[in-house]
Amino acid sequence: MMRKLLFSVVILCFLVVPLKGFTAGPVNVASKGFTEQVILGKIMVQLLQDRGIPVKDRTSLGGTNVNREALEQGQIDVYMEYTGTAWFNFFKKKETVRDSMGLYEKVKAIDAKNGLVWLAPAKFNNTYAIVMQAKQADELGINSLSDWAAWIKKNPGKMTVATNAEFYSRADGFKGMMEFYGLKFGKDIPDANVKKMETPLCKKAVRDKQAMCGMAFATDGEINAYNQKVLVDDKGFFPIYNPAPVIRKSVLEQYPEVKYILDEIGPSLDTGTMTRLNYRVNVNGEKPASVAKSWLRGVGLVVKKKK
Structure with a gap:
């Protein structure tokens, strides 16, 4: 009996010791390929890194479907998606929802069943x-x-x-x-x-x-x-497109603090701000990563490190 007990303790030690040193893998942050998406992706990458979260930069991954499929398959962990895109393209809805938060709550509820979590949306509507x-x-x-x-x-x-x-x-x-x-x-x-x-x-x-x-x-x-x-959309065809980080639920279980970190982004991103950030890249020729860094510092989400 004593030998069996000793053997069980030894096996338990082998099982527990590796777990003691276990660390969750990096958060794979992706984006679509156009300027605004790359800026938003770089903002997430840099903010998470600043808060001590290990990150793998997968920005400029590809188009809408490439990012969505990669997220569903666990190849990436988070990217910014637009509410209108999810509503029409992923969920194949026909009705146009004119209320911004109403649309957000609808897509959030649908994706919850898919193990995907919509975090706080940005203010701007990039229709x-x-x-x-x-x-x-x-x-x-x-x-x-x-x-x-x-x-x-x-x-x-x-x-x-x-x-x-x-x-x-x-x-x-x-x-x-x-x-x-x-x-x-x-x-x-x-x-x-x-x-x-x-x-x-x-x-x-x-x-x-x-x-x-x-x-x-x-x-x-x-x-x-x-x-x-x-040209004025006088009949109101184009839907609402508020971006929000969409992240796999399993990642939030590993890094629950990520929700609170990424929720800080949206309230400071209105239409005027996003337009200026896009202008700096597309017209002035600045790099998306540099624009993201200066914006994060400007709104106080990242503090410049003292040398």
Whole structure:
């Protein structure tokens, strides 16, 4: 009996000792590839590092679906997603929810069943927009998307568009917008008139007269810099897009403090702030990591270390 007891104690020691030195792995922080997303990703990376959380930087991972699938499969742990994107693209909802927090609570509740937690959202709404050069839009009398649709009907085959491939085919993107404003997708604007390119190039294509209109985001810093006009979404097609960190529940169980750390980001990010941050990268040529660092210090979330 004594030998069996001693053997059990020895086995228990082998089981416990490795656990005593166990540390959770780094938090894999990812982002989509466009400027705003990279800045948001760098903000999360740097804030977590500053608070002593081990982090692996996976920013600029890829598009929406790449990040979502990686999150669901446990290849990444957290990235910033937009409420409208989740509502329409992931959950395939048809109704448009006009209340910002109402939409947030809905997507949060749905994803809770998937083991994913939506943390505190940012204030800004980075909804989609269609832009034209202000001078040309004024000359053609186009101020709203209704004006835009009416012009297209009167001038078939004339409108040219710069867009990324994802936005072009999305239900909450160009395809849905055309149908919502009474246009036939693929017909009123022929496929030959659609120039597909990376998101940052769309506004440049409009500026350089390679396209009459282009996709943009409401917080794009280049819109004013390029003397462009956002066409008013007068019928209210585009949904609300508030970003929030979406993190795997299992990661919060390992690092419960991460919730409180990342919840500090959203309240200080309004539309004006995000537009300025995007401007610094896209127009001034600053690095996303540098912009993230200066913003974190500016709002007091990270204190500069004394040498």
